[in-house]
Amino acid sequence: MSRPRRFNLLQDYDGYNPDTLNLLQDSEAKDYWFQCFIRLVWKFEQQAAKSQSSDPTAVDRAAQFRKHYLEQLEQLKDDDRSSNREPLAIRNLLELNEASLRLYGFDDPWKEQKRIENEASIKKLSSRLQRLDELEDTVARWTEIIKGVLAGNMFDWGAQAVSQILESDKNFGLEEALQRIQQRPWLIDCLDQWLDRLQGPAHKCVTIFTDNSGIDIVLGIMPLARELLLRHTKVLLCANIKPALNDITFDELKEVVSKCCAECKVIRDAYETGMLKILGNEQNGPCLDFRLITHELCGAILESDLLIIVGMARALHTNLNAKFTCETLKLAVVKNEWLAKRLGGNTFSVICKYENV
Structure with a gap:
């Protein structure tokens, strides 16, 4: 692994705390999140066994994963131990899950x-982009x-709230999700400030730090990247190298973008020219x-504004309260x-937090 270096886009590197909640200092949060992951581990066990169903050892190894986790x-x-130790956060519980899965x-x-x-x-993707292009008003299109x-x-x-929907409704897609998420005003709603900034x-x-595979990256992030490219903004898409849940990985993202190039000339030209x-x-x-x-990633995204x-x-x-x-x-x-x-807020509330230094 490449060595880390100070990420200079943080306002206060020494004071930076990625975690929104410290479970050691919040007993209610600690009780809830530990119980949440205890419930989720059964689903992770089932998914692990299913993913290697042709391997006769998979079921036993998945059970060993659950026990270990x-x-x-x-x-x-x-x-x-003393409360002045390293914080304990949801991040740690998620990382433990991934490490335990790999162990088995x-x-x-x-x-x-x-x-x-x-x-x-x-x-x-093509039909999604066409629909967006039909919105000639810039505010409406960006919204x-x-x-x-x-x-x-x-x-x-x-x-869990989403997986239950996806398992019960195989036709649940982007349009259905648009109806399910919170309608404006959002829980944190800086959309108008973002739209005002786009006038400048x-x-x-x-640099876009991506999340999930499928509809998220293809029909959510790629249209966003395309619109920024049309403003002649260089776009850096960043994905984890190691798998985590259903997040898209670096290798998967390369394949997805390559296939998106066949669907959109703007994306293809931008990918070919860097x-x-x-x-x-x-x-x-x-x-x-x-x-x-890492040192290399720090250098690559340092040009980002x-x-x-x-x-x-x-x-x-992580990073809800981080300042850059x-x-x-x-x-x-x-x-x-x-x-x-x-x-x-309520389930499916929206966070749209824009900060302009």
């Missing part, structure tokens, strides 16, 4: 599901693009800790009822 959770929950040979349990959803979504990113973020198999000069370079690039992020789970950004951080893990569990030296747009749908209520 639950034991590790109990150790973390009962740890009574399940590197990417959602791989086949991601492939199916990516291919299905690419077939719908629809941002809503599309948010609706795409619904497709998260790691969120185009950004030189944007105005659209794909970068790898070596995080250990679905969250985003800017202290762990805009960061777009997408998803609950990257923009809500460039403009930031944090986009997520709150797919957990407890967390939504803690923030003053």
